[in-house]
Amino acid sequence: xxxxxxxxxxxxxxxxxxxxxxxxxxxxxxxxxxxxxxxxxxxxxxxxxxxxxxxxxxxxxxxxxxxxxxxxxxxxxxxxxxxxxxxxxxxxxxxxxxxxxxxxxxxxxxxxxxxxxxxxx
Numbered sequence: 001x002x003x004x005x006x007x008x009x010x011x012x013x014x015x016x017x018x019x020x021x022x023x024x025x026x027x028x029x030x031x032x033x034x035x036x037x038x039x040x041x042x043x044x045x046x047x048x049x050x051x052x053x054x055x056x057x058x059x060x061x062x063x064x065x066x067x068x069x070x071x072x073x074x075x076x077x078x079x080x081x082x083x084x085x086x087x088x089x090x091x092x093x094x095x096x097x098x099x100x101x102x103x104x105x106x107x108x109x110x111x112x113x114x115x116x117x118x119x120x121x
Contacts (some may be wrong), residue, residue, distance in 0.1 A: 008080040012079045065097045065109045077116040
């Protein structure tokens with residue numbers, strides 16, 4: 001399980017709470033193999049992807065904003081900063097969200113970016 005935690009720390013700089021819950025539940029339910037398969041799938045799609053990490057994080061952020069998924073979007077806005085995205089690039093996602101999802105999506109994206117900036121300082 002430590003290898004899974006390490007991958008999240010490399011990608012995001014920390015292990016998100018929902019991932020910790022996932023790992024703990026796997027231990028409690030004695031389904032560690034299932035979590036390892038799920039994480040291997042995720043690893044394959046992230047680390048063997050033609051998009052670089054920064055672009056992936058920006059795309060994750062944009063897609064999650066489009067679905068109005070605040071908590072995961074916050075994680076990926078932080079991940080984008082860690083991967084080298086600029087605040088200007090993140091704001092570009094906010095602007096695009098305004099076109100595709102209207103003002104609620106724009107406002108949600110702005111909140112996520114603002115929080116990511118606060119946490120990174």
